[in-house]
Amino acid sequence: MKYFLLIFLFFIPAIGHANSFSFTIGPVEIAQGRSSVNLRDFKLKKSKHNKLVRANFVKDSVQWVRDKENLLTPRARIGLRLKESGDIFIKYEGHNIIPVSKNDHLYSEVYVNLFYPKDIEIYNGAALIERISMFAKKKKATNSTSTSNIDYSCVPFHLNITGLDGEYFSVGCRLEKTGRFGNERPRLVVSLVTTNYLLADGSDSPIKVFLQDNSKVSIPLLSKSGSSLKVSLSAKLPKKIPRLKTALGFGPYSLDASKTHSAKKGTLAPSLMIYGKYDLYESSSLRFFDALVYNKTLFNNSGIYFAYTLATAFDSRVELIPLLGAQGLSFKYDSFNDLEHQFIFPQGFEVVYRHAFGLENYTASYGMFLSTSSKTDYENIWIRMGKGWFLELNYINWKHNDSRATMWGLSVGIPFLTFF
CATH class of the missing domain: 2.40.128.100 (OPCA outer membrane adhesin/invasin)
Structure with missing residues (x-):
């Protein structure tokens, strides 16, 4: 049994770091979501309707990932097939991606976050030849619970969120301590992302809320199609955090x-x-x-x-x-x-x-x-x-x-x- 302890201590560090990978836009931690995601609910839209550009989700490519802000969201690969010729490159989240030549076409796959997607831009030289955006279909009320992902990090604080029924969204929490040593109080950092909604000025997800008591927060949102929505958020926090x-x-x-x-x-x-x-x-x-x-x-x-x-x-x-x-x-x-x-x-x-x-x-x-x-x-x-x-x-x-x-x-x- 004594030797078991040594073996355990030797192997566990490797297990603990086995979940770290890197993908198109940086390192993430592979995780497990608390809701299901169906790629058929997500649609891609080409703004310029360029027939020489095809974009489709890659089958079985959904992965749940956790970022440095403790936010758990799904990502999926989008396959880009381009029959354009010239100096073709793809822009996504500040990265310039060169597609690979495949016989009669160019091809590349880009990971896109399904809950706060950014547009994919395709250039031929200095000319923008296509912009690809994404939106999610609203689920029926009977299926609305499957679209929300309130992370385990929020469970101890009884986080409650209303107003996003039927919409795909995710919420993550991180507890911070404020105040002097021995008299510390909680501050809960809540991060919210949703596929179809933005702030009124067009700012997209993630949206952050800082909770220091049990007060409710109202978040005004605007859909990409122009309709407004108010989301209510609250949590139960202790008055002090005893050491x-x-x-x-x-x-x-x-x-x-x-x-x-x-x-x-x-x-x-x-x-x-x-x-x-x-x-x-x-x-x-x-x-x-x-x-x-x-x-x-x-x-x-x-x-x-x-x-x-x-x-x-x-x-x-x-x-x-x-x-x-x-x-x-x-x-x-x-x-x-x-x-x-x-x-x-x-x-x-x-x-x-x-x-x-x-x-x-x-x-x-x-x-x-x-x-x-x-x-x-x-x-x-x-x-x-x-x-x-x-x-x-x-x-x-x-x-x-x-x-x-x-x-x-x-x-x-x-x-x-x-x-x-």
């Missing part, structure tokens, strides 16, 4: 203990757990815990660890978090034996799966600590899942000299006090 969060855990454990030539098997023992997390920065924290199991035999295990995000995968919903620190152990076999204390240095990791198994705001995690000393056997393995309240299945095994304790059990965790 220190704690939780308590309770549950029955099965306890095996031995000392010298005496042993107890399968003793049912109550447990009390204390968990704490102090956020340092966005991706690092200090964590501490204390686990007490007692029924004539006492076993207490406490620790403090520095945790940081080493790698992410699957659109950042899975994180690998190393745990680097130390622990203290106390063991008392019975009233006839002295209380033993030991300071140990097991190291570990935790894998966190957010919005686990399609359940919004539920988090599942698997973690373990393993001994780094040949003189002490120690294993601590846990599986946890919940939303606020959580269930934890935990196994701890410890042996030092002639003392040994092994326990496992299921506990219920509840949020406790928050500070700062």
Whole structure:
């Protein structure tokens, strides 16, 4: 099992970065959307009706991508077939693209964002010979839910958006902290993109909204055909963002203990757990815990660890978090034996799966600590899942000299006090 940890730490960084690719207009992260996109709902329009230029969507080319602003949108390739001759080049989002010669025609494919498309311009020398734009058909009310993509990043804040029924759109969120250290307040950056609508001055997506409380925001939009629309947006934000969060855990454990030539098997023992997390920065924290199991035999295990995000995968919903620190152990076999204390240095990791198994705001995690000393056997393995309240299945095994304790059990965790 100790070797498993080393192998895991070696391979996960590669997995975490395996989702980074580059395409026509820069690096993106391949992700998974929460709505379906049908290319038949998107239409291409040629402004100059040049019969020597053909443009079509490439079949099965839709990909969901996440940009640096944490906005999740679909892109698809448009195939451009040109029978024009001369100095032909394509302009798209500030890039100049030279098509490839294919027997009797020129050809190129360009990735276009379906939710905030920019026009594709085709030039022959200095002359613009075609401009290709895109729009989306409005879906019927019965199918409107399939066109909206409210990202998982918005789910914790209960984001609500109305006014875009039947339209293709996507919303992404990023939480920022404002104010002085220890008295920080939330600021939610909301990014909205929609295929068919612009701001009144013609500015296109993405549209940004900065929310600092639960006030509603009204966004006036204008369609490309000239019709107006008002979109309403709101979220639920906490008044403060505490850096220190704690939780308590309770549950029955099965306890095996031995000392010298005496042993107890399968003793049912109550447990009390204390968990704490102090956020340092966005991706690092200090964590501490204390686990007490007692029924004539006492076993207490406490620790403090520095945790940081080493790698992410699957659109950042899975994180690998190393745990680097130390622990203290106390063991008392019975009233006839002295209380033993030991300071140990097991190291570990935790894998966190957010919005686990399609359940919004539920988090599942698997973690373990393993001994780094040949003189002490120690294993601590846990599986946890919940939303606020959580269930934890935990196994701890410890042996030092002639003392040994092994326990496992299921506990219920509840949020406790928050500070700062």
